[in-house]
Amino acid sequence: MAAQDSKTGTLFIVATPIGNLSDITQRAISVLTEVDVIACEDTRHTKKLLSAFSITNKTLSLHDHNERQKQDYIAELLLAGNDVALVSDAGTPLISDPGFHLVRHCRQLGLKVSPIPGACAAIAALSVAGLPTDRFTFEGFLPSKSTARKKVFESIQNESRTVVFYDAPRRAIDTVSDIVEVLGPERHIVIARELTKAFETIHGDSAGNFLAWLQQDANQLKGEMVLIIEGLVKQENQLSESAISLLKLLLNELPPKKACAIVAQQYQLNKKTLYEYALSCK
Ligand code: SAM
DSSP states (O other), X not given: OOOOOTTSOEEEEEOBOSSOGGGOOHXXXXXXXXXXXXXXXXXXXXXXXXXXXXXXXXXXXXXXXXXXXXXXXXXXHHHTTOOEEEEOSSBSTTSSSXXXXXXXXXXXXXXEEEEEOOOOHHHHHHHHHOSOOSSEEEEXXXXXXXXXXXXXXHHTTTOOSEEEEEXXXXXXXXXXXXXXXXXXXXXXXXXXXXTTSTTOEEEEEEHHHHHHHHXXXXXXXXXXXXXXXXXXXXXXXXXXXXXHHHHHHHHTTSOHHHHHHHHHHHHTXXXXXXXXXXXXXO
16 A cells, blocks of 8 residues: 655545536635646536636546546556546535545555535535434435335335435426325425526425425426435424323323313424324323
């Protein structure tokens, strides 16, 4: 394993905008200008970005199908003292984008790998979804076939963390129908579409209502989207300890409906939630 020293170059992992070019960072512009070569998921796509910032640097292609072959070549460039930047078509490389094999290879060789942080669709969507962000899980792209997609939803049925997926809006009606079927129409979801672009739309509702909304507006099936599903909220988590103890006390003396009505009034709670909890106590 080669030690990092001043003679070896750095591999910079550079985030680029996910729509709005103004989201490029000053550091991204400097690094893309100064490195010896830029490894791009798609050189033609990245050249448009570079030309918008008058960057005329050398590029080479590194995508899912040639990453393993290119990693040795890039490591040689770095070992010879060249600095290399890695970019994907949009957002943060490696996040549902190429780069993992290259980064692992370079780190195994003891080469310096440095992030130039910036846009990431998953994080941008989470930041505006209004769903818990203290704990979340990113699950990458949903499968395009309904059977496989339903299996994924079955696997997160009891997940209490917020779940983030990438998906294609043209499949949104099928995807949300599968959510209704597997996770139920009450599960809250948010779709963040066309983030940072002209038709940016962030919409959240129960899966059942969401489906009806999508079916009325074909424009919602265009562009790019992030799907966020609220984690499973256990009914009892929504009830305070004092509400639960009053309910339990009253349940000893009164029929469940009456007991729930009193607690609902006392604590401004939803009667249905209380009733479901009362039934689960039996
Ligand atoms: N590496 C990228 C990142 O950091 O976000 C993600 C690349 S992945 C190949 C592309 C997917 O990201 C799209 O299919 C979509 O799910 C999501 N995405 C990218 N840009 C988006 C945007 N402007 N609005 C909503 N979703 C976006």
